[in-house]
Amino acid sequence: MTALLPEGFRDRLPPHADAAAAVEARVLEVARLHGYERVDPPLAEFAEALGTRLKAGALRDAVRFVDPVSQATLAIRPDLTAQVARIAATRMAHHPRPVRLSYAGPVLRLRAPELSPARERRQIGAELIGLDTVAAARELVGVAAEALAATGATGLSIDFTLPDLVETLARGAMPVDPAQVAPLRDRLDAKDAGGVAAIAPAYLPLIEAAGPFDAAVARLRAFDRTGALATRLDGLQAIADGVAGLAQLTLDPTERHGFEYQSWLGFSLFVAGAPAEVGRGGTYTVVHEDGAEEPATGFSLYADALIASAPERRRLFLPLGTSPEQGRALRAEGWVTVAALEGDTPEAQLATHVWRNGAAEAVG
Structure with missing residues (x-):
């Protein structure tokens, strides 16, 4: 027998396993107290159906295999949010909106990025499905902040982004050739001033409109001479006000990496002692079987990321x-x-x- 495990997998030993379980329980309890009821989807489902609910191309991150019973191709979930969306759109389609759901469980990726080599993680989160309002987003961001505080994490920082900002401006106040929108978005995400200047110089101020929240919002308002972003920025300010004093707030309005399927709002969560983000969330749409789309807002946390050092025994x-x-x-x-x-x-x-x-x- 050997103690070796496949690349990207590891055993969770004491006291880390206990600490991770405690983190999960505390996050779910905060969600429960805010009215989010737990769902528990299966580890695998039909690959084709799962792929329709994952963000574009994400099925390539899924481990797939042929089911010996049905002979169909199944996929082990690389993300739980898509399964919660399926439950809301099918099994709970009759439920009055909004529906509040929470979840926790393992997810598996076919491959992992170099900076985050774990292929198997435990994902914890909450989703509010059926509303696309500032109040709904404010509630979710507040629940995420409260949940992190309940885990004992300190030094909470929330970095907001506006994933569809470029598309919104390009379609209206600041027109851009449709073929150039994606390259422009990518250059802004990369903070490539030369690349942005070559496509649409008027968008250059967006690179500087990033940093501490209040200053970044002020720069965006100054940039928005036509008022095309006024309502959006007012909503973002209201969301930030809901967690004032609970977290340090920043804004990077053109950040897109990892927010490809979010709509008007995205946010990343950081805590003291963790080398990278411990979770993220935002607004998105749930697709029903008839093709209709339903708005939703949610966040996901990863227990292992919240345990940056050996937990204390008592x-x-x-x-x-x-x-x-x-x-x-x-x-x-x-x-x-x-x-x-x-x-x-x-x-x-x-x-x-x-x-x-x-x-x-x-x-x-």
């Missing part, structure tokens, strides 16, 4: 002879107790405290 060693009643009382106070067995020691059980003389004493 284990209380109960020497032989400690009564069961005493153990129950200590657990009710929040202690994790480890009852001694023959030959046991606090060190062997990785205990941080020992119960002596009616008190918990720190080991060492």
Whole structure:
């Protein structure tokens, strides 16, 4: 036998597995208290159907195989949001709108980017389906911030983006040849001033309209001489006001990477100690079986990303002879107790405290 695992996979050992489970439980509890009821989709489904609900081209990230029962091609989900959208559009199509759903479970990618080598992760999130309003987006961003605070994360930062900003301007106030919209969007995303100048010099100020939220919004308002973005910026300001004091806020209006299927709003979530984003969200549309589209807003978090360092253990060693009643009382106070067995020691059980003389004493 070998302990080797495929590339991109790993075992979650104590105390990391416990910490990840606690993160998941706390996020879902915050969502539940805000009215988001949990759904639990299957790990795999028909590849063709799943592909229609994933963002463009995302099925290439899915592990596919032939089902020996149906002989159809199945896909293991690379993202849970698409499955929640399917449930809302089919099994819960009759449910009064908006419908609030939460979820958690493993996702698997065929390949992973170099900077994030894990192919299997646990995704946690919430979706509000049936409304495309500032109030709905404000609620979701607030739930995400509250959920992260409940995990014990500190130094929350939210980076907002406006994924369809270029398309909106190009169709109206600042016309651009339709064939040049995608290249322009890509050059703005890359902050390539020379590339933007070669396509549409009038869009150059958007590169500078990024940074701390208030200053970035002010620059965008100054850029928007025709008022084409006024309503959008007012809505964005209202969303930001909802988490004022809870997070540091920034804005990068032309950021597109990872927001390809978002509509007018996207946001990335960062916390202190994590080397990269711990989640993201935004507005998007759910496609029904008849082709009709329904607006939605949601966010996803990844438990592993929230555990940047080894979690602290807090284990209380109960020497032989400690009564069961005493153990129950200590657990009710929040202690994790480890009852001694023959030959046991606090060190062997990785205990941080020992119960002596009616008190918990720190080991060492």
